Amino acid sequence: MSEFKFACPVCGQHMKCDSSQSGTVMECPTCFQKITAPQAPSTDDPKFIITGTKKGERPVSTAPVDSGMATPPEKDFPATTFVLIVLLCLALAAFLFRGDIFKTAPAKTAVITNAPATAPSNPAPGFSKAGNIALGRPAFASSQEDGHPVESGNDGDDTTRWCAINGGILQWWEVDLGATAVITNTRVLWEQNSIYQYKIEVSTNNANWTRAVNQTTNFTLAQTNSDYFSATGRYVRITLTGLQPGSWASFYEFQVFGSTNSAK
Numbered sequence: 001m002s003e004f005k006f007a008c009p010v011c012g013q014h015m016k017c018d019s020s021q022s023g024t025v026m027e028c029p030t031c032f033q034k035i036t037a038p039q040a041p042s043t044d045d046p047k048f049i050i051t052g053t054k055k056g057e058r059p060v061s062t063a064p065v066d067s068g069m070a071t072p073p074e075k076d077f078p079a080t081t082f083v084l085i086v087l088l089c090l091a092l093a094a095f096l097f098r099g100d101i102f103k104t105a106p107a108k109t110a111v112i113t114n115a116p117a118t119a120p121s122n123p124a125p126g127f128s129k130a131g132n133i134a135l136g137r138p139a140f141a142s143s144q145e146d147g148h149p150v151e152s153g154n155d156g157d158d159t160t161r162w163c164a165i166n167g168g169i170l171q172w173w174e175v176d177l178g179a180t181a182v183i184t185n186t187r188v189l190w191e192q193n194s195i196y197q198y199k200i201e202v203s204t205n206n207a208n209w210t211r212a213v214n215q216t217t218n219f220t221l222a223q224t225n226s227d228y229f230s231a232t233g234r235y236v237r238i239t240l241t242g243l244q245p246g247s248w249a250s251f252y253e254f255q256v257f258g259s260t261n262s263a264k
Contacts, residue, residue: 006038129156134175134236134256141173145250153254161191163250164240171249174237180204181260185228186213188238191250193223197242202233209237216241 003018013030019040026037129135134154141150143165153162153173164171183202190196200213212231236256240249 002040004040008033008035010035129255131257132156132255133177133181133258133260134254137178138176139174140176142171145248148250153251156253158189158252161250161252163191163248167243167248169240169243169249172237172239173249173251173254174235175254175256176206177234177236177256177260179261180232180234181256181258183212183229183231183233183236183256183258185226185257186236186238187224187226187253187255187257189252189254190223190225190247191252192247193221194244194247195219195221195242196225196240196244196247198225198238198240200227201237201239202231203235203237204233206235218242 003016005014005016007014008028008031010033011028011031013028015026015028015037017026017037021037022039024037025034027034132154135156137154139150139154139162141153141162141164144150145163145165148161148163150162150173152160154175162173186200188196195218196215197218198213198215199211200215201209201211203209210231210233212229213227215225215227218225238254243249
């Protein structure tokens, strides 16, 4: 009998056996896997190790391992998989950075303030007076601030203005057209370029009012608001229902357009 060495095909541990043990099942003393001893080599060297079975290498021409479970083949990490992962990471980063674009802007809410703002001088030069049937007519209001009386709201001068006594809402301003009129539209030049929420009503007797304009949910930033409608009445009233910070119920001119009967 000749003695030879071979390497465990699982862990590479060198094992020693003789030719009489060829083909028998042995247990590796290192990984404890059951392996089949290979056939003895044809050589007179009693210490011969089968070619290619240095410690850590797979043996050459050995019988398959009978360990009761399959050993998965070694696989290299595919380059295409790595590229795909990188692309997915970049796409995710781009989406997160662009998230702010899709955010919904918060709804604007009318806020009441008690601090008046300073209005610019002559904010709308050349503001037309033509066709204004409210020009110079008697006017009334819920309140007025010193220096900004009721009559400044329709005196035809776009450098003077009416202003309420404080920054509260539901302040109103009213004009008597002097006779029943067929009204087609109104125009108001506010104190500021801001968001004003309001309603406009008309009446024939200064007692029963009909709403002609509903801008109580207005969110348009503007210093001039024009509203077109069809209504009949002698009295026209505008009521402020919502204001932005720094704004009061105040305007330079409130104009009414349409046709009236002869003044009474």
